[in-house]
Amino acid sequence: MNLQAVRAIYLFELARTWRTLLQSIATPVISTSLYFVVFGSAIGSSMTEVHGVSYGAFIVPGLIMLALLTESISNASFGIYMPRYSGTIYELLSAPVSPLEIVIGYVGAAATKSIILGLVILITARLFVDFEILHPLWMLALLLLTAFSFSLFGFIIGIWADGWEKLQVVPALIVTPLAFLGGSFYSISMLPPLWQTITLFNPVVYLINAFRWSFFGVADVDVGVSLAMMAGFLTICLGVVSWMFRSGYRLKN
Template identity: 70%
Template sequence: MNLHAIGAIYRFEMSRTWRTLLQSIVSPVLSTTLYFVVFGAAMGAHMRMIDGVAYGAFIVPGLVMLSLLTQSIMNASFGIYFPKFLGTIYEVLSAPVSPLEIVIGYVGAAASKSLMLGLIILATARLFVPFGIAHPLPMAAFLVLTAVTFSLFGFIIGIWADNFEKLNLVPMLIVTPLTFLGGSFYSIGMLPPAWRTVTLFNPVVYLISGFRWSFYGISEIAVGISLGMTLLFMALCLATIWWIFKTGYRLKR
């Protein structure tokens, strides 16, 4: 394992975060803070409790997941797309660096940025709504697993995309709507049976449900199923990335 190469890629990607601090950290935090102000502090005081949890506190895990999913994908996709766009990816591919080391460097940096953002948003949420964390270790595990999984997904999108429009297509038109419809602002148990069945085909539901369980010990879906679905998606992403490097899809041509 070439730790020097991994560290070089990781440090380069992390340095880009500090150069674009307003876009990378401040803007997502401010956007999520508006949700806490409007839905948590303002509307939450007039909403009934859900499963014994105040509405403002109930939406905290969903909002953290919304930011974490979006930023993981955006960080990883832009991280690998720009070397393709500038042509510097060929220098990386021709260097004595294995595909595994390339993925660890880029995905590790993207996941680190997303985790940092998620923790900042959690700290910010405490300023607006009181909440507790019933299971801190599982909460941290879900954070890390989600950040890594969707950074892998973003890495795939960055390789697939051949223009800036496609980079924003999946996060904005697919991931964000799925997150809003995945129980971020409501419990899927409140839905009619038919819609509840349809919702179960949304993979984000399992992430939010498992993450919310780590906060309040309540879950619409068994925690084991939530964890299993996340690991399955990670395995699919890893298999896709293996195929990309094996075939050179949009990397060598």
């Protein structure tokens, strides 16, 4: 393992965060704060509790997960797309750096930025509502697993995309709607039976519910199923990345 190469890629990507601090950290935090003001005040005034948890606290895991998914994908996809766009990817591919080291550097940096953002939002949430984290170690483990899984997914999108527009297609038109419809702001038990069944086909439901369980010990779906879904998604992403490097898909042409 060429740790020096991994460190160079990792630190270079992290440095971009500090250069664009307003966009990378401040904007998502402000947006999340507005969600607390709008949903917590407007809806929370008429719906005081969900599963015995105050509505303001209930939406905290969903808001963190919403920011985590979108930022993980955006950070990782932009990070690998820029070298492809500028042509410097060929210098990286010709250097004595293995595909594994490249992935660790880019995905690790993207995941680190997303985890920092998630923790900042968690601290910000305490300014609006009081809550306790029932399973803090599980919360951190799920935060790490989600950040790395979706950073890996974003890495795949960054290689797949052949234009700036495609970088935003999946996060804007697929991931964000799935997060909103996946129980970020409500319990799926509130839906009619038919829509509850349909919602279970939304993979983001399992992410949000597992994360919410780590906070309050309540979930609409079995936590074991959620963990299996997350592990399966991570495995698929690893397989796709491996195939991309072995075949040279959009990397060598």
